[in-house]
Amino acid sequence: MNRFARCAVALLTCWLTINQSPLVAGETKPPPNIVFIFADDLTCQAISTYGEKRKLLQTPHMDRVAGEGTRFDRCLVTNSICGPSRATILTGKYSHLNGFYNNTNSKFDSSQPTFPKLLQAAGYSTAIIGKWHLISDPTGFDHWHILPGQGLYYNPPMIKNGKPVKHTGYVTDIVTDLSIEWLKNRDKSKPFLLMSQHKAPHREWAPPVRHLGWDKDRQYPEPETLFDDYAGRSKAVSDHDMGLDRTFTDLDAKLVAPPNMNDEQLKGWNAYYEPRNAAYREKKLTGKELTRWRYNRYMHDYLGCVKALDDSVGRMLEYLEESGLAENTVVICSSDQGFFLGEHGWFDKRWIFEESLRSPLLVRWPGVTKPGSVNGNLVSLLDFAETFLDIAGLPVPADMQGRSIVPLCRGNTPADWRKSLYYHYYEFPVPHRVRPHYGLITDRFKLVHYYKPDVDDWELLDREKDPLEVKDFYKDPAYADIVKQLHAELDQQKIAVKETAEPPRAAYGNQRFANEPKPAAPGKKAAGQ
Numbered sequence: 001m002n003r004f005a006r007c008a009v010a011l012l013t014c015w016l017t018i019n020q021s022p023l024v025a026g027e028t029k030p031p032p033n034i035v036f037i038f039a040d041d042l043t044c045q046a047i048s049t050y051g052e053k054r055k056l057l058q059t060p061h062m063d064r065v066a067g068e069g070t071r072f073d074r075c076l077v078t079n080s081i082c083g084p085s086r087a088t089i090l091t092g093k094y095s096h097l098n099g100f101y102n103n104t105n106s107k108f109d110s111s112q113p114t115f116p117k118l119l120q121a122a123g124y125s126t127a128i129i130g131k132w133h134l135i136s137d138p139t140g141f142d143h144w145h146i147l148p149g150q151g152l153y154y155n156p157p158m159i160k161n162g163k164p165v166k167h168t169g170y171v172t173d174i175v176t177d178l179s180i181e182w183l184k185n186r187d188k189s190k191p192f193l194l195m196s197q198h199k200a201p202h203r204e205w206a207p208p209v210r211h212l213g214w215d216k217d218r219q220y221p222e223p224e225t226l227f228d229d230y231a232g233r234s235k236a237v238s239d240h241d242m243g244l245d246r247t248f249t250d251l252d253a254k255l256v257a258p259p260n261m262n263d264e265q266l267k268g269w270n271a272y273y274e275p276r277n278a279a280y281r282e283k284k285l286t287g288k289e290l291t292r293w294r295y296n297r298y299m300h301d302y303l304g305c306v307k308a309l310d311d312s313v314g315r316m317l318e319y320l321e322e323s324g325l326a327e328n329t330v331v332i333c334s335s336d337q338g339f340f341l342g343e344h345g346w347f348d349k350r351w352i353f354e355e356s357l358r359s360p361l362l363v364r365w366p367g368v369t370k371p372g373s374v375n376g377n378l379v380s381l382l383d384f385a386e387t388f389l390d391i392a393g394l395p396v397p398a399d400m401q402g403r404s405i406v407p408l409c410r411g412n413t414p415a416d417w418r419k420s421l422y423y424h425y426y427e428f429p430v431p432h433r434v435r436p437h438y439g440l441i442t443d444r445f446k447l448v449h450y451y452k453p454d455v456d457d458w459e460l461l462d463r464e465k466d467p468l469e470v471k472d473f474y475k476d477p478a479y480a481d482i483v484k485q486l487h488a489e490l491d492q493q494k495i496a497v498k499e500t501a502e503p504p505r506a507a508y509g510n511q512r513f514a515n516e517p518k519p520a521a522p523g524k525k526a527a528g529q
């Protein structure tokens with residue numbers, strides 16, 4: 001047993017003493033179970049309880065979690081991209097401390113402390129099922145059954161406790177089937193942590209065949225910024241590669257079918273897409289009309305994936321009810337970041353802008369969360385590890401950088417709750433050519449620095465004056481004082497979160513920037529050296 005595990009066991013012993021052996025059935029209420037339903041690239045605009053004005057989709061089951069619990073309206077990420085968000089959730093630490101900066105060349109150091117390890121050492125049964133995406137094998141779990149890499153939507157190969165296994169069907173349904181199966185067969189003498197982690201609705205947004213045509217060929221209302229011209233903005237904002245007008249592949253548009261479907265699935269798929277694709281090809285669309293067609297196709301596909309996800313949330317809630325687990329189980333629905341649904345002309349994430357910065361967060365904890373409550377405090381995925389430990393009654397390690405949101409779930413916001421949050425995105429130039437940037441976020445403002453490799457631009461966003469985030473106020477004299485205050489706060493935050501040094505080159509990935517010299521081959525000097 002290593003020092004970390006010994007420490008956790010000692011903490012458990014202390015905790016059991018204080019709680020008069022709550023793990024012994026019948027004596028006192030056992031510690032709560034945790035079901036964490038975690039999506040990939042699920043954004044608030046696609047969940048009806050968040051009230052998006054386009055009314056894109058009804059999500060009755062996620063809405064039910066909110067209606068029986070708390071909806072957090074400003075849960076922010078610290079680096080808006082898949083792997084790094086997951087590493088932050090596990091460790092309660094920023095990318096620069098947990099070492100997972102990007103999806104290109106980062107690998108999770110699984111020897112570091114994580115909240116599942118602490119829960120496991122404290123007597124919880126722990127399982128992760130679905131998308132993992134951290135390259136190294138999961139640690140701290142009694143059971144793991146994961147998708148390799150990004151995973152496939154149809155008939156996904158998976159890895160069960162280190163061994164490859166095959167599955168037939170649609171990935172969201174399979175992850176839920178396996179999650180419920182684990183709940184049925186778990187060690188019932190222990191409380192549990194189940195991380196049920198979905199691939200959906202990640203690109204390429206392939207819906208299940210049963211939901212094709214769910215929207216009856218609706219023409220979707222457009223976001224006001226679908227044709228954003230980025231006027232007056234940094235080159236970092238305009239010179240991207242993630243627009244519906246420029247980066248949309250045939251697979252994104254479903255002009256080709258997703259990989260790995262069987263004949264039956266492909267038959268159902270083609271029955272929906274082929275006539276619509278033929279009509280599209282006939283029209284030979286260009287310019288704004290082409291962007292509009294892509295936007296509508298994108299909405300059908302992305303939202304069809306979310307609809308299946310909502311089905312899965314419903315099935316999980318139903319199982320918790322019928323098994324008698326619901327009353328002592330905290331259900332948390334969230335995502336690794338938000339996503340653009342056409343705002344600024346974009347899909348994808350990465351930016352400090354609100355749509356990709358904000359994750360959905362719904363918490364149902366019977367007897368604790370007030371049904372139908374809404375919390376607007378600045379919370380973060382950085383707080384999840386601390387929150388899960390707090391739910392289990394365990395102490396939070398001092399070097400975790402977030403803070404438990406359990407008091408907020410109880411309806412009490414501590415007087416010293418955070419008023420600002422530090423953000424840093426690194427991955428560049430592929431995919432999508434979003435330049436590295438960091439910044440400070442408050443309720444109203446964002447101070448942003450695009451700093452690499454060919455830009456050095458500061459921007460100030462004012463969500464109160466400009467909720468669409470299409471204007472930069474940094475050089476506006478009326479904002480001089482606030483700019484000064486935010487700079488001072490940002491400097492303090494960088495020190496507080498311990499990001500005071502230049503990030504290592506590897507933080508940005510392994511792709512060269514334009515004009516960057518080739519790295520030297522082993523044993524040779526690079527040109528010019």
Ligand code: CA
Pocket residue numbers: 040041081082202336337
């Ligand atoms: Ca993601």
